[in-house]
Amino acid sequence: MRAGWMLMMGCLLGSGLATAQEAHLSAPRIDTHNKTVLQRGARLFHNYCLSCHSAHFARYQRMGEDLGIPTEQLKANLMFTTNKPGDTMQVALRPQDAAAWFGKPPPDLTLTARYRGKAWLYNYLKGFYQDDKRPFGVNNAVFPDVAMPHVLVNLEGLKRRVPADGKGQERYEQISPGLLDAAAYDRAVRDLVAYMSYLAEPAGLKRPRLGVWVLIFLGAMLILAILLKKEVWKDVPH
Ligand code: HEC
Structure with missing residues (x-):
């Protein structure tokens, strides 16, 4: 348990040092x-x-x-x-x-x-x-x-x-x-x-380009889902 804590503190300290080292760059x-x-x-x-x-x-x-x-x-x-x-x-x-x-x-x-x-x-x-x-x-x-x-x-x-x-x-x-x-x-x-x-x-x-296509795809799916929902609920009395 104690070793775990020490490891964690060490990591925190280590990352702190890395940022301190990078600070002057x-x-x-x-x-x-x-x-x-x-x-x-x-x-x-x-x-x-x-x-x-x-x-x-x-x-x-x-x-x-x-x-x-x-x-x-x-x-x-x-x-x-x-x-x-x-x-x-x-x-x-x-x-x-x-x-x-x-x-x-x-x-x-x-x-x-x-x-x-x-x-x-x-x-x-x-x-x-x-x-x-x-x-x-x-x-x-x-x-x-x-x-x-x-x-x-x-x-x-x-x-x-x-x-x-x-x-x-x-x-x-x-x-x-x-x-x-x-x-x-x-x-x-x-x-x-x-x-x-x-x-x-x-x-x-390539990732940012791919990201744009994923968003376009999700947008198209959303529109389809809304249309589908309208279609299905059309006949249900509110
Ligand atoms: C004449 C041989 C030689 C050439 C050409 C050379 N390097 Fe090096 N480079 C070395 C040596 C030897 C080391 C190891 C230095 C050490 O550990 O003290 C090194 C280390 C490095 C490191 C540090 C790597 C690390 O993480 O410790 C980087 C970055 C690097 N070189 C980039 C470059 C780049 C970019 C070029 C081209 C512009 C280049 N080197 C051309 C010999 C060369």
């Missing part, structure tokens, strides 16, 4: 239902992430159909480890090499958006900053001492952390430019997070 609007956004996200994800990470539970073909990408384009622009659209998204890197290079194997990313959350992912991908003490010369604001290099550095450029002082709160300062300015990088990260949310829950793309 900025939560942008991420459009997970716009196919153009998802296609842009796919392009980034397949070019910059699948070299180290897999997305084992996602298949190219299903993704192409959901996002409206023709098979030829899928093969030419988004498939680098296989030419069979029915395959799942495997990684190019061998796990033993990854472990040797990074100290940890890069985890599968199919479900990451679900267990980390969109806000966390967004802040993670924008959280890399220069740190010469780390093996790849960067650290991360939401994942301290992360083993992943800043793989989008050519897009974002590099920033350095300026600690809080008399003049203000902790902030970041751009020290070398990337191909994208701040607003364009922000959009690229939102596109990536949208695509990763799609990967984590492909049915989410």
Whole structure:
């Protein structure tokens, strides 16, 4: 009994902590239902992430159909480890090499958006900053001492952390430019997070559409039921 209570309190405390941790994350609007956004996200994800990470539970073909990408384009622009659209998204890197290079194997990313959350992912991908003490010369604001290099550095450029002082709160300062300015990088990260949310829950793309049909169906059934009731009760004297 006591163990049960402790478990419950632990869970409550745990979820409290999670919210407290999330509290300082900025939560942008991420459009997970716009196919153009998802296609842009796919392009980034397949070019910059699948070299180290897999997305084992996602298949190219299903993704192409959901996002409206023709098979030829899928093969030419988004498939680098296989030419069979029915395959799942495997990684190019061998796990033993990854472990040797990074100290940890890069985890599968199919479900990451679900267990980390969109806000966390967004802040993670924008959280890399220069740190010469780390093996790849960067650290991360939401994942301290992360083993992943800043793989989008050519897009974002590099920033350095300026600690809080008399003049203000902790902030970041751009020290070398990337191909994208701040607003364009922000959009690229939102596109990536949208695509990763799609990967984590492909049915989410179709559900709102299905919901509308269900409501139309229920509405039609209601009208039929009212008409039927009128018909049946017509001859009954009130
Ligand atoms: C050069 C290899 C490499 C590339 C490319 C790469 N990553 Fe990583 N990533 C890693 C490694 C290694 C880790 C494990 C970090 C750790 O646990 O310290 C990781 C961890 C992560 C995590 C944290 C997962 C978790 O829940 O702990 C996320 C999210 C992530 N990567 C997203 C991405 C995205 C998005 C891209 C593409 C823009 C990408 N990665 C490209 C190597 C890579």
